[in-house]
Amino acid sequence: MSTQAQGAAETPGGPTVELTLRFDGRPLKAAPGQSVGGALAAHGITAWRSTRKGARPRGLFCGIGVCFDCLVTVDGAANQRACLVEVRDGMQIDGSYPQAEGDRQ
Amino acid sequence: MSPGKVGSIMKADVAVVGAGPAGLAAAVAAAEAGALVAVVDAGAQPGGQFWRHRPETVVPEPDGSGHHGWRSYVDLRARFDAARRRGQIIYLPGLQVWMPEKNDAGFTLHTTPAVARARSEDAATNDPAGSGAGNGPAGSGTVVARRLVLCPGGYDRQLPVPGWELPGVMAAGGIQAFLKGNGTLPGRRFVVAGTGPFLLPVAAGIAEAGGQVLAVLESSSPAAWLPHLRAAAGVPEKALEGAEYAAVFARHRIPYRTRSIVTEILGQDRASGVRTAKVDADGRVRPGTEGVYDDVDVVGFGWGFTPQMELPVALGADTRLDADGSLVGIVDERQESSIPGLFLAGEVTGVGGASLAVIEGLTAGAAAARERAADKADASRATRHRRFAEAMHHAHPVPAAWQEWLTPDTTVCRCEEVTASQITEARDTLGARDSRSLKSFTRAGMGWCQGRVCGFAAGCLAAGQRVSASAQSLSDAAKRPLGAPVSIGELASLETDS
Amino acid sequence: MNASSDVLVIGAGVIGAATAYFAAQQGLTVTVLDKGLPASGTSSACEGNILVSDKELGPELELTRYSLAVWHGDLSEHKKLWEFESKGGIIVASRESSLASLHRVMTVQTGYGVAVEELDRDALREAEPHISPEALGGASYREDCQVQPMLVAAHLVRLATEAGVRFLAETPVTGFLRSGDRVTGVRTPRGDFAAGAVVNCTGTWAGELAALAGVNVPVLPRRGFVMVTEPLPPMVHHKVYAAEYIDNVGSSDAGLQGSPVVESTPGGNILIGSTRERVGFDRSVSTSALRLLARNATALFPFLEDVKAIRHYHGFRPYCPDHLPVIGHDDRAPGLWHAAGHEGAGIGLSAGTGKLLAQAIGGQSPDLDLSPFAPARFGSPADPTPAHHEEATA
Ligand SMILES: Cc1cc2nc3c(=O)[nH]c(=O)nc-3n(C[C@H](O)[C@H](O)[C@H](O)COP(=O)(O)OP(=O)(O)OC[C@H]3O[C@@H](n4cnc5c(N)ncnc54)[C@H](O)[C@@H]3O)c2cc1C
Numbered sequence: 002m003s004t005q006a007q008g009a010a011e012t013p014g015g016p017t018v019e020l021t022l023r024f025d026g027r028p029l030k031a032a033p034g035q036s037v038g039g040a041l042a043a044h045g046i047t048a049w050r051s052t053r054k055g056a057r058p059r060g061l062f063c064g065i066g067v068c069f070d071c072l073v074t075v076d077g078a079a080n081q082r083a084c085l086v087e088v089r090d091g092m093q094i095d096g097s098y099p100q101a102e103g104d105r106q
Numbered sequence: 107m108s109p110g111k112v113g114s115i116m117k118a119d120v121a122v123v124g125a126g127p128a129g130l131a132a133a134v135a136a137a138e139a140g141a142l143v144a145v146v147d148a149g150a151q152p153g154g155q156f157w158r159h160r161p162e163t164v165v166p167e168p169d170g171s172g173h174h175g176w177r178s179y180v181d182l183r184a185r186f187d188a189a190r191r192r193g194q195i196i197y198l199p200g201l202q203v204w205m206p207e208k209n210d211a212g213f214t215l216h217t218t219p220a221v222a223r224a225r226s227e228d229a230a231t232n233d234p235a236g237s238g239a240g241n242g243p244a245g246s247g248t249v250v251a252r253r254l255v256l257c258p259g260g261y262d263r264q265l266p267v268p269g270w271e272l273p274g275v276m277a278a279g280g281i282q283a284f285l286k287g288n289g290t291l292p293g294r295r296f297v298v299a300g301t302g303p304f305l306l307p308v309a310a311g312i313a314e315a316g317g318q319v320l321a322v323l324e325s326s327s328p329a330a331w332l333p334h335l336r337a338a339a340g341v342p343e344k345a346l347e348g349a350e351y352a353a354v355f356a357r358h359r360i361p362y363r364t365r366s367i368v369t370e371i372l373g374q375d376r377a378s379g380v381r382t383a384k385v386d387a388d389g390r391v392r393p394g395t396e397g398v399y400d401d402v403d404v405v406g407f408g409w410g411f412t413p414q415m416e417l418p419v420a421l422g423a424d425t426r427l428d429a430d431g432s433l434v435g436i437v438d439e440r441q442e443s444s445i446p447g448l449f450l451a452g453e454v455t456g457v458g459g460a461s462l463a464v465i466e467g468l469t470a471g472a473a474a475a476r477e478r479a480a481d482k483a484d485a486s487r488a489t490r491h492r493r494f495a496e497a498m499h500h501a502h503p504v505p506a507a508w509q510e511w512l513t514p515d516t517t518v519c520r521c522e523e524v525t526a527s528q529i530t531e532a533r534d535t536l537g538a539r540d541s542r543s544l545k546s547f548t549r550a551g552m553g554w555c556q557g558r559v560c561g562f563a564a565g566c567l568a569a570g571q572r573v574s575a576s577a578q579s580l581s582d583a584a585k586r587p588l589g590a591p592v593s594i595g596e597l598a599s600l601e602t603d604s
Numbered sequence: 605m606n607a608s609s610d611v612l613v614i615g616a617g618v619i620g621a622a623t624a625y626f627a628a629q630q631g632l633t634v635t636v637l638d639k640g641l642p643a644s645g646t647s648s649a650c651e652g653n654i655l656v657s658d659k660e661l662g663p664e665l666e667l668t669r670y671s672l673a674v675w676h677g678d679l680s681e682h683k684k685l686w687e688f689e690s691k692g693g694i695i696v697a698s699r700e701s702s703l704a705s706l707h708r709v710m711t712v713q714t715g716y717g718v719a720v721e722e723l724d725r726d727a728l729r730e731a732e733p734h735i736s737p738e739a740l741g742g743a744s745y746r747e748d749c750q751v752q753p754m755l756v757a758a759h760l761v762r763l764a765t766e767a768g769v770r771f772l773a774e775t776p777v778t779g780f781l782r783s784g785d786r787v788t789g790v791r792t793p794r795g796d797f798a799a800g801a802v803v804n805c806t807g808t809w810a811g812e813l814a815a816l817a818g819v820n821v822p823v824l825p826r827r828g829f830v831m832v833t834e835p836l837p838p839m840v841h842h843k844v845y846a847a848e849y850i851d852n853v854g855s856s857d858a859g860l861q862g863s864p865v866v867e868s869t870p871g872g873n874i875l876i877g878s879t880r881e882r883v884g885f886d887r888s889v890s891t892s893a894l895r896l897l898a899r900n901a902t903a904l905f906p907f908l909e910d911v912k913a914i915r916h917y918h919g920f921r922p923y924c925p926d927h928l929p930v931i932g933h934d935d936r937a938p939g940l941w942h943a944a945g946h947e948g949a950g951i952g953l954s955a956g957t958g959k960l961l962a963q964a965i966g967g968q969s970p971d972l973d974l975s976p977f978a979p980a981r982f983g984s985p986a987d988p989t990p991a992h993h994e995e996a997t998a
């Protein structure tokens with residue numbers, strides 16, 4: 002098992018299929034069955050939400066849908082929990098935290 | 107009435123909320139006793155937290171690697187699927203109960219989709235029973251049942267730490283859920299900290315998946331178990347599990363440091379390291395023991411678990427403080443709460459692990475189906491597990507002095523970004539001595555998570571130094587009249603009795 | 605016996621807090637007792653509107669305008685403490701008939717000096733870009749403002765204690781000390797407290813307290829639900845409510861009513877208030893109330909359809925059958941004063957109520973005639989039929 006699925010993620014025990022997402026407008030590879038949070042983390046993206054008061058970065062915290070820190074816009078639906086939503090081919094994902102150049106691959 | 111349509115009402119003898127160890131067991135026991143059972147679960151497939159596994163659409167035959175008690179899951183799942191094929195279990199995944207109601211007919215559960223549905227999915231058809239998918243497309247819907255078994259589980263309990271709001275800091279269980287659900291890790295180099303035996307499977311899972319665990323920091327000490335060895339010996343499988351973890355730790359050279367804590371997470375826009383220190387038995391930092399781990403991408407924290415109490419509290423079930431300081435529901439030997447017809451099983455009756463959750467679920471399901479009194483053998487197994495859990499709570503307490511770790515600008519409420527000094531000021535100058543007034547005056551607990559994450563810590567801070575939150579304060583904090591966010595459009599189209 | 609004071613205030617809701625604050629400003633010695641923590645009653649289960657637009661002409665409007673002057677005058681230095689916002693209110697009419705009645709109301713209000721301005725279709729959309737396409741027009745009230753009510757009560761108590769007022773939480777009043785007819789103090793589990801003036805500021809509990817003194821003050825509960833949305837970027841800029849709201853406020857109908865009041869808060873959440881129903885102190889969640897709020901709100905602002913509610917709460921408005929508060933000395937029980945029954949306007953009216961009452965207790969003639977609010981209007985001999993209380997706090 003790989004520590005961090007890169008690009009065309011392995012799907013242990015399953016077929017190796019590749020999906021393409023658009024995250025903040027740029028294409029991103031993902032593997033079927035990943036959560037949106039899982040797919041973003043696989044690309045080293047750990048923050049996608051900006052807090053209201055301090056404009057601080059946030060990403061996954063509880064991992065199970067309890068904390069709402071991982072909120073993201075999915076196909077236009079605002080405030081979805083990235084840890085719960087499963088990726089789909091062509092999914093549009095928009096965060097509110099500006100991505101630094103270093104995060105881009 | 108076709109099941110699962112938007113606005114539809116589904117009728118059953120027994121409704122079960124949750125499809126984790128407790129919920130699966132309750133559903134199976136009730137169905138096997140002849141009841142028609144509706145199971146509502148926020149998850150997309152059965153398993154709950156403990157038996158979370160990769161989507162069955164991608165990995166249809168999970169082998170259970172990285173899981174304990176997987177045989178128990180496979181058995182329950184086979185019985186669950188069989189009952190679905192017989193038409194005795196209606197399975198409604200992907201739905202969150204946002205409000206339970208008690209009425210003359212029994213109980214009504216109002217639900218809402220856990221994730222927004224893609225437009226393409228709206229036209230989806232029923233999946234065959236036996237697949238991980240449920241009975242039809244899950245719009246919001248209503249379940250009406252004569253009796254109700256609540257098995258909503260819990261989540262990692264958190265204490266605020268300077269810097270814990272940085273990306274890269276996660277709940278220990280969240281790291282594990284990430285791994286179990288995605289099959290990958292959220293980073294490469296990990297530090298796991300907090301207290302309790304649950305830190306062990308988290309660290310072992312990371313190491314087995316190829317991640318590097320720089321250290322596990324446990325605030326308590328192994329000596330804390332000494333007074334409780336008899337209770338521990340009552341559940342030999344736990345000792346076996348412990349031995350397995352010890353082997354994994356040895357194989358991967360994972361340092362396990364007791365009486366140690368993370369005092370600060372370092373980093374600008376994400377976690378990059380941690381400061382650590384040794385503590386005394388009360389959790390006070392011992393000067394001169396400070397250390398640093400650099401180059402960390404993920405820090406996992408867990409201080410035991412918080413049972414998800416809003417549904418039992420909303421229905422008015424009697425509660426108490428458990429040995430770990432958590433608010434839990436009071437039940438009798440049949441798992442029935444103070445509300446007739448309302449049964450509770452799993453973490454909501456006291457954090458005790460998956461094996462106990464299964465036993466409680468079986469008892470609750472059978473009792474809800476009005477089949478029988480609690481099974482004698484089950485009852486004595488449950489007692490041994492509960493003793494073990496109590497010993498565990500005593501051996502791994504939340505350190506009494508934890509409030510001293512905070513700096514004035516440490517974030518306590520992550521959602522509303524309320525700091526420790528704002529909270530202590532509201533306590534000292536405005537008289538906010540419980541979580542309810544604290545919420546009114548500072549907004550701590552008013553955000554998206556409605557105090558699920560900060561509720562325990564905020565309740566303790568309001569009570570004062572070295573005092574834990576009272577049952578009343580925790581119960582006020584657990585009053586969440588909406589158990590999940592629900593769209594105003596859905597509320598506008600609610601079916602009501604009047 | 606505890607030390608005696610000039611004034612003893614029962615209740616640390618917004619009314620008691622304001623009364624204590626202004627009594628201390630008068631140089632009186634003051635003790636405040638509450639059975640719970642500060643702001644643990646209706647003042648923490650409401651909204652913080654300070655409205656001119658919805659008031660009945662007459663004493664209520666006079667008290668409202670006096671209060672506004674106090675908010676902007678005596679209390680202006682503390683505005684920031686309680687998130688005071690002069691954001692203005694807009695009443696929206698979506699039917700020709702309600703637009704016509706709105707215009708009639710505006711004409712009368714203008715005659716009474718209320719600052720109201722007509723908004724035509726376009727002006728309404730400029731003020732509230734997300735308003736429903738159905739909305740025909742509206743009226744803008746720039747005097748309407750908003751506070752965070754819990755912070756008002758808590759900070760007024762704090763400021764009062766800093767000015768020497770003694771405040772005791774968790775000290776329920778269980779009876780009155782008498783000397784003949786006269787009320788000379790109160791009984792509590794922490795002992796007796798003597799005072800020259802005892803002020804009943806116990807909101808929905810005021811009838812119960814009055815009964816302990818043998819007088820009838822018929823304050824009843826009127827339940828209201830409020831819904832809170834997820835935090836959003838600014839979408840709603842004023843307090844926006846429907847023209848029918850005005851009719852509901854003065855109604856005594858027991859059935860469920862609700863006209864939408866939609867407003868954003870500094871936290872970004874939108875508050876959708878509030879229903880009005882007379883169901884005693886019933887705390888069970890009413891799905892019909894939630895549905896009504898949701899329907900009314902989406903009718904005003906269709907975008908709310910997809911917005912999520914994250915919580916709701918309810919409180920009990922303390923109201924009198926004639927919909928006027930009870931403020932002043934109770935001639936039936938000398939030494940006893942009341943300030944209660946402010947119904948759905950107690951937050952806004954607190955500033956004026958507190959100041960006027962303090963003037964009266966201090967022996968001055970109050971800036972505004974309090975006789976329309978006199979407790980003795982409920983008659984003597986005393987006929988104490990207090991409101992029934994099943995539960996303690998909101
Ligand atoms: C993230 C995480 C990881 C864990 N990992 C381990 C581990 O490795 N080893 C170990 O021994 N213990 C672990 N635990 C503890 C273990 O989960 C529990 O002991 C056990 O799962 C309890 O079972 P349960 O059935 O009570 O609850 P859970 O397994 O938590 O199941 C509860 C189910 O109810 C659903 N639910 C909750 N609220 C609602 C609602 N309002 N509407 C609909 N559905 C709802 C949840 O989505 C979930 O599917 C973990 C706990 C967590 C939180």
Ligand SMILES: Cc1cc2nc3c(=O)[nH]c(=O)nc-3n(C[C@H](O)[C@H](O)[C@H](O)COP(=O)(O)OP(=O)(O)OC[C@H]3O[C@@H](n4cnc5c(N)ncnc54)[C@H](O)[C@@H]3O)c2cc1C
Nearest residue numbers: 615617639645646647650653777807828919949950951952
């Ligand atoms: C849903 C809703 C929305 C509202 N919206 C608005 C609005 O937008 N604007 C507005 O101006 N108003 C509004 N109101 C009305 C407003 O909340 C009330 O008029 C106001 O809070 C009343 O304040 P109070 O101090 O009289 O009562 P409370 O806040 O109830 O205070 C009474 C206090 O007395 C104490 N007490 C009771 N009995 C005893 C005893 N025996 N001994 C000691 N202490 C005792 C209680 O503990 C309590 O703290 C709303 C009300 C509701 C329910």
Ligand code: FES
Nearest residue numbers: 062064066069084
């Ligand atoms: S990480 Fe907590 S809700 Fe997604």
